[in-house]
Amino acid sequence: MEHGDDFSVLGDNLAEANDEILDPIYCTDPGKETGNLSCSSSADFCYLCSYMDSTLSMNDLDLNSHIRVLLEEGKELPAIVRAVLDIYNNELRDNCVDDQGNAAPEWKASSVTRHLLHNNPDIFVSYTESVLQHLIVRQSQNVVDRTTKRVNHTERKALLESIDALAKWKQRCKPARSKRPATAMD
Numbered sequence: 001m002e003h004g005d006d007f008s009v010l011g012d013n014l015a016e017a018n019d020e021i022l023d024p025i026y027c028t029d030p031g032k033e034t035g036n037l038s039c040s041s042s043a044d045f046c047y048l049c050s051y052m053d054s055t056l057s058m059n060d061l062d063l064n065s066h067i068r069v070l071l072e073e074g075k076e077l078p079a080i081v082r083a084v085l086d087i088y089n090n091e092l093r094d095n096c097v098d099d100q101g102n103a104a105p106e107w108k109a110s111s112v113t114r115h116l117l118h119n120n121p122d123i124f125v126s127y128t129e130s131v132l133q134h135l136i137v138r139q140s141q142n143v144v145d146r147t148t149k150r151v152n153h154t155e156r157k158a159l160l161e162s163i164d165a166l167a168k169w170k171q172r173c174k175p176a177r178s179k180r181p182a183t184a185m186d
């Protein structure tokens with residue numbers, strides 16, 4: 001009887017879940033991609049979409065190589081975004097036109113961040129590493145019970161799982177990172 005009750009509860013929950021209307025996590029239908037987090041769903045001007053990643057590219061300044069250097073120097077995403085905006089505003093903006101024909105369009109920091117996060121695989125690797133590092137640091141600050149001064153084993157387990165996830169992520173990204181030096185030594 002107890003099992004029967006459990007199944008009926010489970011059934012009710014499933015019915016409720018099926019009534020929800022869910023959207024795709026990433027939409028590829030033209031004109032319907034407004035929920036995407038990438039440049040495809042944004043009306044903001046993006047220099048990298050409009051110029052660097054298209055045939056309109058201005059070959060006198062390779063912004064992507066600047067970004068690569070900053071990343072290799074270990075710069076965090078917000079610092080890279082600031083540097084990219086400095087280059088755009090000082091060197092490129094005056095020669096740009098947006099989709100509506102406006103000259104010298106503003107390229108917002110949020111638009112630079114959006115593009116780099118979703119279109120640059122190396123930036124995404126760096127971002128994911130930062131997310132896992134932040135998770136570990138925050139979790140490590142809540143492991144000891146303030147009253148008893150003893151380690152909370154649920155929090156400890158969660159912290160160790162995050163450390164394990166970071167170690168696995170770094171291991172997985174290792175071959176891609178060491179590819180260039182290894183090739184140079186051949």
Ligand SMILES: [Zn+2]
Binds near residue numbers: 039046047049114115
């Ligand atoms: Zn873009």
